[in-house]
Amino acid sequence: MNNEQALQIFKKTGGYLEGHFLFTSGRHGDCYMQCAKVLQYPEYTFQFGAVIAEYFKDKGVSAVIGPAVGGIVIAYEVARQLGVRALFAERENGIMTIRRGLEINPGEKLLIVEDVVTTGGSVKEVMEIVRENKGIAAGVGAVVDRTGGTIEFGVPFKAALTLKLNSYPPEQCPICKGGDIPLIKPGSRNI
Numbered sequence: 717m718n719n720e721q722a723l724q725i726f727k728k729t730g731g732y733l734e735g736h737f738l739f740t741s742g743r744h745g746d747c748y749m750q751c752a753k754v755l756q757y758p759e760y761t762f763q764f765g766a767v768i769a770e771y772f773k774d775k776g777v778s779a780v781i782g783p784a785v786g787g788i789v790i791a792y793e794v795a796r797q798l799g800v801r802a803l804f805a806e807r808e809n810g811i812m813t814i815r816r817g818l819e820i821n822p823g824e825k826l827l828i829v830e831d832v833v834t835t836g837g838s839v840k841e842v843m844e845i846v847r848e849n850k851g852i853a854a855g856v857g858a859v860v861d862r863t864g865g866t867i868e869f870g871v872p873f874k875a876a877l878t879l880k881l882n883s884y885p886p887e888q889c890p891i892c893k894g895g896d897i898p899l900i901k902p903g904s905r906n907i
């Protein structure tokens with residue numbers, strides 16, 4: 717699957733919407749991505765997972781870990797294809813942690829897998845947990861890299877879809893200035 721094919725899957729499943737959006741940050745943008753719309757289809761989860769699994773198959777990874785909630789499904793699929801354990805980290809009182817008896821073994825190599833990388837914050841928190849537990853963060857995989865390939869994790873990184881998405885402070889929003897596209901807040905109106 718190449719980048720254009722990945723984008724077409726996002727568009728046909730409604731995971732990539734174009735218009736005029738108000739993000740939780742308060743900024744406006746001309747497109748909105750909802751990875752769950754794509755990953756609800758196991759055949760697409762399989763295809764995106766294969767891009768990541770193929771890239772890391774010879775790296776000696778013995779477990780995959782994803783940040784909850786968004787990373788769980790794709791991390792599990794990548795683990796399934798690699799034939800290794802699937803873990804997830806979740807927030808407890810705002811702090812990313814591993815719960816439910818899941819464990820990282822000292823010295824084992826983990827692949828961190830996320831659905832959408834925007835700032836990379838959650839991924840970096842999971843990398844920190846891996847290291848605190850004496851594991852090795854061997855790489856990062858994502859379905860979508862929204863930074864256009866500029867994000868740096870300090871380890872090998874593979875995204876199935878790389879995009880540079882624009883966002884603007886409301887007072888500088890060119891779509892507002894155009895004036896004819898209504899502003900939509902994602903999460904309402906079933907998107």
Ligand SMILES: [Zn+2]
Pocket residue numbers: 736744745886889890891892893899
């Ligand atoms: Zn606007």
